[in-house]
Amino acid sequence: MSFLGVFGHVVLDYILQVPRLPAPGTSIQVTARKRHFGGTGGNLARAAARLEVKTALASFVGEDFPPEYREALEGDGVDIADLRTVAGYATPTAWVFSDPEDRQVAVIDQGPMDAAAEFALPRHTVETSDWIHLGTGTPDYLRNIQSVARKLGKRVAFDPAQEIHYRYNADSFRGLLEGTDLFFGNREEIGVALDYLGLHSEREMLAWVETLVETRGGEGSVIYNRERAWRIPSIPPRAKVDVTGAGDAYRAGFYAGLQRGLELPQCGLLGASVASFSMETEGPQEGLPRWREANERGTSFEDRVTEA
Numbered sequence: 001m002s003f004l005g006v007f008g009h010v011v012l013d014y015i016l017q018v019p020r021l022p023a024p025g026t027s028i029q030v031t032a033r034k035r036h037f038g039g040t041g042g043n044l045a046r047a048a049a050r051l052e053v054k055t056a057l058a059s060f061v062g063e064d065f066p067p068e069y070r071e072a073l074e075g076d077g078v079d080i081a082d083l084r085t086v087a088g089y090a091t092p093t094a095w096v097f098s099d100p101e102d103r104q105v106a107v108i109d110q111g112p113m114d115a116a117a118e119f120a121l122p123r124h125t126v127e128t129s130d131w132i133h134l135g136t137g138t139p140d141y142l143r144n145i146q147s148v149a150r151k152l153g154k155r156v157a158f159d160p161a162q163e164i165h166y167r168y169n170a171d172s173f174r175g176l177l178e179g180t181d182l183f184f185g186n187r188e189e190i191g192v193a194l195d196y197l198g199l200h201s202e203r204e205m206l207a208w209v210e211t212l213v214e215t216r217g218g219e220g221s222v223i224y225n226r227e228r229a230w231r232i233p234s235i236p237p238r239a240k241v242d243v244t245g246a247g248d249a250y251r252a253g254f255y256a257g258l259q260r261g262l263e264l265p266q267c268g269l270l271g272a273s274v275a276s277f278s279m280e281t282e283g284p285q286e287g288l289p290r291w292r293e294a295n296e297r298g299t300s301f302e303d304r305v306t307e308a
């Protein structure tokens with residue numbers, strides 16, 4: 001049995017340094033290249049498992065999926081029975097070109113993920129998890145997962161991330177939000193959510209969901225439920241090396257708190273703490289803390305939580 005069932009992308013991220021971003025019809029030499037294990041689903045599942053959250057991951061990859069990624073997930077204790085290899089597809093891959101000024105251009109191959117609704121539904125993860133985390137993926141696919149989850153009486157979190165901007169419209173967004181208990185987003189994402197709902201403030205979203213978590217980068221996060229709201233500080237990393245994956249790391253810490261039955265502000269502090277660790281190392285799945293250190297760093301900021 002798992003506490004957390006994660007639905008989202010598992011991606012190979014290639015970071016390619018170039019002297020300048022290429023213009024159409026030109027070619028350019030790569031000065032440095034790195035490959036990272038990524039994808040919101042993979043990032044969250046690994047970060048959560050390292051915090052002793054019992055975690056399952058459901059996703060679709062291609063025949064070229066590196067065994068080392070599978071081993072890394074398994075090594076951290078993620079249940080990957082529903083990490084499916086789909087014949088005829090390549091693994092979701094992102095090529096990120098970055099110039100010396102840190103301007104970036106990304107090229108993404110979704111691999112099998114855009115066709116996820118056509119494959120057999122990953123029932124194992126739905127059936128064996130208490131919380132169903134609906135992250136990135138097509139709205140149709142996520143709706144199918146959600147409807148099974150609701151029939152089984154599961155708790156549902158919805159976290160469309162940047163895909164809220166281009167995969168959703170008001171109808172598909174409302175359809176998913178209807179069956180949601182907990183919603184995650186950053187400020188821009190929640191702005192889009194409010195537009196889809198015709199609402200003007202975060203608090204009005206509580207007519208739809210019980211709990212709302214809004215992350216605000218270096219300004220921390222705000223957690224709302226129907227009775228109260230809390231401002232959670234961000235926690236400075238010892239060195240800020242790489243902010244990618246901070247959002248996923250935050251969610252992992254949040255769930256680690258939920259699994260231990262902690263109150264929402266403590267869950268938020270754990271999120272801020274795990275995000276802070278993740279920023280100290282390059283790559284979204286490197287530098288992830290264990291429970292004890294995450295909890296220590298989080299609780300040391302307890303007196304900085306305020307009512308919102």
Ligand SMILES: Nc1ncnc2c1ncn2[C@@H]1O[C@H](COP(=O)(O)OP(=O)(O)OP(=O)(O)O)[C@@H](O)[C@H]1O
Nearest residue numbers: 186215216217218220221234245246247250272275
């Ligand atoms: N510069 C920062 N300094 C300290 N903490 C940060 C910083 N940026 C982000 N965080 C922490 O990470 C959490 C999530 O960050 P953010 O709001 O940027 O998520 P996001 O926009 O979804 O990011 P991404 O999708 O790129 O991971 C914040 O609530 C905060 O706790």
Ligand SMILES: [Mg+2]
Nearest residue numbers: 161162186247
């Ligand atoms: Mg994000």
